[in-house]
Amino acid sequence: MNAKISFTDVAKTYPVKDGTFTALDRVSLDIADREFVTVVGPSGCGKSTLMSMAAGLVEPTSGGVLVDGVPVAGPGPDRGVIFQQYALFPWLTVRKNVEFGLKLTDLPAGERRRRAERAIELVGLSDFADALPKTLSGGMKQRCAIARAYAVNPQVLLMDEPFGALDALTRVQLQDQLLDTWSQEQRTVMFITHDVDEAVYLARRVIVMAARPGRIQQIIDVDLPYPRTEEMRLSPEFGRIRNEVWHAVYHQAPA
Amino acid sequence: MTQLTALGKSPAAPAARRGPGRPRRAIALNLLAVVLGLIIWTLLASIGVQGLPGPLQVAAKAGELIADGTLLDDALASLRRVLLGFLLGTFLAVPIGFLMGWYATARGLLEPYVQFFRTIPPLAIIPLAIVLMGIGEVPKVFVIFLASFLSSVVATFQGVVDVDKTLINAARVLGASDRTIFLKVVVPASTPFILVGMRVGLGSAWGTLVAAELIAAQEGLGFRMQQAQLYYDLSTIFVGLIAIGLLGLLMDRLLLLAERRLTGWQERR
Numbered sequence: 001m002n003a004k005i006s007f008t009d010v011a012k013t014y015p016v017k018d019g020t021f022t023a024l025d026r027v028s029l030d031i032a033d034r035e036f037v038t039v040v041g042p043s044g045c046g047k048s049t050l051m052s053m054a055a056g057l058v059e060p061t062s063g064g065v066l067v068d069g070v071p072v073a074g075p076g077p078d079r080g081v082i083f084q085q086y087a088l089f090p091w092l093t094v095r096k097n098v099e100f101g102l103k104l105t106d107l108p109a110g111e112r113r114r115r116a117e118r119a120i121e122l123v124g125l126s127d128f129a130d131a132l133p134k135t136l137s138g139g140m141k142q143r144c145a146i147a148r149a150y151a152v153n154p155q156v157l158l159m160d161e162p163f164g165a166l167d168a169l170t171r172v173q174l175q176d177q178l179l180d181t182w183s184q185e186q187r188t189v190m191f192i193t194h195d196v197d198e199a200v201y202l203a204r205r206v207i208v209m210a211a212r213p214g215r216i217q218q219i220i221d222v223d224l225p226y227p228r229t230e231e232m233r234l235s236p237e238f239g240r241i242r243n244e245v246w247h248a249v250y251h252q253a254p255a
Numbered sequence: 256m257t258q259l260t261a262l263g264k265s266p267a268a269p270a271a272r273r274g275p276g277r278p279r280r281a282i283a284l285n286l287l288a289v290v291l292g293l294i295i296w297t298l299l300a301s302i303g304v305q306g307l308p309g310p311l312q313v314a315a316k317a318g319e320l321i322a323d324g325t326l327l328d329d330a331l332a333s334l335r336r337v338l339l340g341f342l343l344g345t346f347l348a349v350p351i352g353f354l355m356g357w358y359a360t361a362r363g364l365l366e367p368y369v370q371f372f373r374t375i376p377p378l379a380i381i382p383l384a385i386v387l388m389g390i391g392e393v394p395k396v397f398v399i400f401l402a403s404f405l406s407s408v409v410a411t412f413q414g415v416v417d418v419d420k421t422l423i424n425a426a427r428v429l430g431a432s433d434r435t436i437f438l439k440v441v442v443p444a445s446t447p448f449i450l451v452g453m454r455v456g457l458g459s460a461w462g463t464l465v466a467a468e469l470i471a472a473q474e475g476l477g478f479r480m481q482q483a484q485l486y487y488d489l490s491t492i493f494v495g496l497i498a499i500g501l502l503g504l505l506m507d508r509l510l511l512l513a514e515r516r517l518t519g520w521q522e523r524r
């Protein structure tokens with residue numbers, strides 16, 4: 001099976017006043033086509049750095065990242081990115097935000113509009129299509145950001161703690177919505193979170209990272225079928241996996 | 256990285272604006288303050304503070320100056336200078352500010368000059384301007400130009416530097432080129448800063464006016480006050496001051512209105 005995203009011995013170091021700081025130390029990871037993986041780990045362990053390399057926003061100091069077997073050279077619309085801070089253009093309405101990426105393609109105007117409409121509908125924001133971001137709640141803002149990413153139909157979704165700033169209820173709703181669309185359109189998703197429950201609920205594999213230097217600590221398979229349900233969250237099997245992930249994250253031997 | 260500090264308040268500062276539904280109480284208090292001020296002024300004038308004209312005398316003088324057209328001519332002459340200097344200053348400042356914010360090379364080359372001239376009060380340039388440009392309109396407009404240029408250039412530059420990096424990344428991951436990022440992200444995102452810079456610039460342009468009109472002017476509010484000073488004509492000086500204040504306030508409000516229209520999308524906390 002060919003990997004959709006493939007990190008090979010990627011390392012990232014930053015120069016600091018007394019030498020160099022190793023943010024990532026030779027990480028290798030393959031993510032299969034249409035796979036949903038989550039990445040958890042203590043803050044500062046290099047989760048965002050790893051994801052940004054796949055996005056093309058950060059260049060590895062050494063090692064390489066392949067997407068579809070092709071080395072990543074800068075960002076591109078084939079990889080949608082969703083940031084924790086929503087990153088909506090505050091001067092554009094929801095619709096115009098969603099159309100932003102479409103306008104950069106050579107699609108005809110009618111098709112652009114149709115696609116934007118569909119993406120907005122998918123995240124349930126149709127009633128707010130002409131609203132400015134400042135009038136939206138945090139959850140609605142993030143749904144708008146998701147619609148903006150969906151609109152250009154990327155094969156890969158890279159999500160950096162997208163629900164981290166939301167309240168628990170909104171978060172659960174957005175998780176279900178995300179899994180819903182993922183099961184219909186089956187993109188490859190790399191999803192960063194610091195919430196162990198969220199990591200287990202969404203993923204087929206949970207990548208647990210450790211800090212200093214940033215590295216992969218353990219990879220834990222989640223052998224629960226999709227679609228995931230609320231009952232599953234309460235099942236003993238879910239509890240067992242959650243404990244395993246929790247243990248891997250919070251009882252790391254000091255580096 | 257060395258950064259210039261933006262003049263004035265950050266555009267997001269909530270205190271800088273009042274909502275349209277300004278409480279009645281505040282308006283009533285404002286009116287009360289004006290009335291009280293007029294009463295105190297009248298009292299001071301009537302107990303005979305040396306040569307101080309009362310409000311009625313000043314109003315009469317204003318009527319006189321309006322009737323014979325002097326006030327209008329002076330106001331127009333002053334406005335022309337200020338607007339010319341201000342528009343030239345702003346139109347040059349915005350592209351240069353963008354250049355400095357966007358290209359490190361341009362920043363490196365221009366920053367020393369901007370920093371240096373910013374520390375010199377524009378009025379201090381007047382002697383130099385007279386020597387180099389004579390005593391016509393040019394040195395007056397030049398000094399006003401310089402005052403508004405410097406505040407706008409710093410604000411624009413700061414606005415570009417402060418554009419949220421995640422917004423730029425959000426555009427990049429959607430496939431935007433540098434050109435698109437500049438036009439569709441950097442320009443709108445820095446508009447609030449530019450408008451604040453323009454307001455500060457207009458304020459300092461207006462503030463430079465009177466002094467600029469001391470340079471052998473034939474008309475203008477500053478010139479008229481200078482003339483009145485020679486004849487101890489305090490009423491005319493008061494009329495001049497009030498006219499300068501009202502016009503300044505009016506222009507500031509117009510820019511504020513434009514700012515609200517153009518940057519209503521801003522989130523206020």
Ligand SMILES: Nc1ncnc2c1ncn2[C@@H]1O[C@H](COP(=O)(O)OP(=O)(O)O)[C@@H](O)[C@H]1O
Nearest residue numbers: 014021023042043044045046047048049050214
């Ligand atoms: N530009 C940078 N310069 C220096 N250190 C950085 C830079 N960017 C990130 N780091 C460091 O690299 C480490 C990993 O960062 P990050 O990938 O953001 O971690 P995470 O997302 O897991 O919290 C952190 O310790 C952070 O301080």
Ligand SMILES: [Mg+2]
Nearest residue numbers: 047048049160
């Ligand atoms: Mg992070």
